[in-house]
Amino acid sequence: MAAVASSTEETSGTNRLLLPKEPQATKSAFSSVTTSRGISITFVGGAVAGAVSRTVVSPLERIKILFQVQGPGQSSYNGVFSALSQIWKTEGWKGFMRGNGTNCIRIIPYSAVQFTAYSIYKKLLADRNGDLGTFRKLGAGAFAGITSVVATYPLDITRTRLSIQTATISHNVPKSQIPGMIAVMKQLYLNEGGIMALYRGVWPTLIGVAPYVGINFAVYEAIRTWMTPEGQLEPSAAGKLVSGALSGTFAQTMTFPADVLRRRFQVNTMSGVGQKYASIYDAIRSMYQQEGLLAFYKGLWPNLLKVAPSMAACFLTYEMTVSFLKGHIKET
Secondary structure (H helix, E strand, O other), X not given: OHHHHHHHHHHHHHHHHXXXXXXXXXXXXXXXXXXXXXXXXXXXXXXXXXXXXXXXXXXXXXXXXXXXXXXXXXXXXXXXXXXXXXXXXXXXXXXXXXXXXXXXXXXXXXXXXXXXXXXXXXXXXXXXXOOOOXXXXXXXXXXXXXXXXXXXXXXXXXXXXXXXXXXXXXXXOOHHHOOOHHHHHHHHHHHOOHHHHHHXXXXXXXXXXHHHHHHHHHHHHHHHHHHOOOOOOOOOHHHHHHHHHHHHHXXXXXXXXXXXXXXXXXXXXXXXXXXXXXXHHHHHHHHHHHHOHHHHHOOHHHHHHHHHHHHHHHHHXXXXXXXXXXXXXXXX
């Protein structure tokens, strides 16, 4: 009997070794939220993540915008390092942060709404078992991107105007007469078409942001799971940084032409800046005919230099903030 028992145990052990390994369970970075506590924590986490991620890459963000709005025949800024040098010579260190205050004012609610909306849409799009496949995650991210853009777009177009008004690409505004954020928004509203002026360029923005955010979230969650060591629920801080950098780089490269179109339309009515376009089709046709295919990727290099550390900092900061708040805010 003892021999039979020993043989049975050995056979059972052998079978366990031969069974296929079950997929490793990991803790989701973006749990579906249904309570006011969960929504509040996600909202604050997104806000903090947005502010931190954009501030650390503010100089590269400004250079990207300056490259994007340069039309044919304009060559004020020709390279990342020469542009940084030129801004330093003409505007000093403050030039690197030009528009960052407005950008943070925009990105805090934008990022907060985006992270919160993504968690809510994940809950709405999940199947009966609460699971989401890749396509549903892409859909949740796309809807989150649309929601955040519509909620904060006037701040985005204002940030773009402020970023270029002190640059050498714009020759018609003396430095002593550069308006602030409120003045720019007021000027847009009163002189350029009312509320529609505050949403100029929103369609190419939505066309680019919806797939960008969808890809970004879906790829981040996939790489994050892959980076999680066996037996652990989540990756290390370094793993989260790598996941964020790779997901942001991939998503931005895939959707960058729409971002260029967005910037062109945001300055479409500014005198002395860029070329004027009647529609999205007109912009695409004119850019391709006059500047070639590379026109749709102007500013990509400084943007990739920016987006990798930006998204790495964003996702890590979000997860750290949410983890901290969950440990200090009790359910009511």
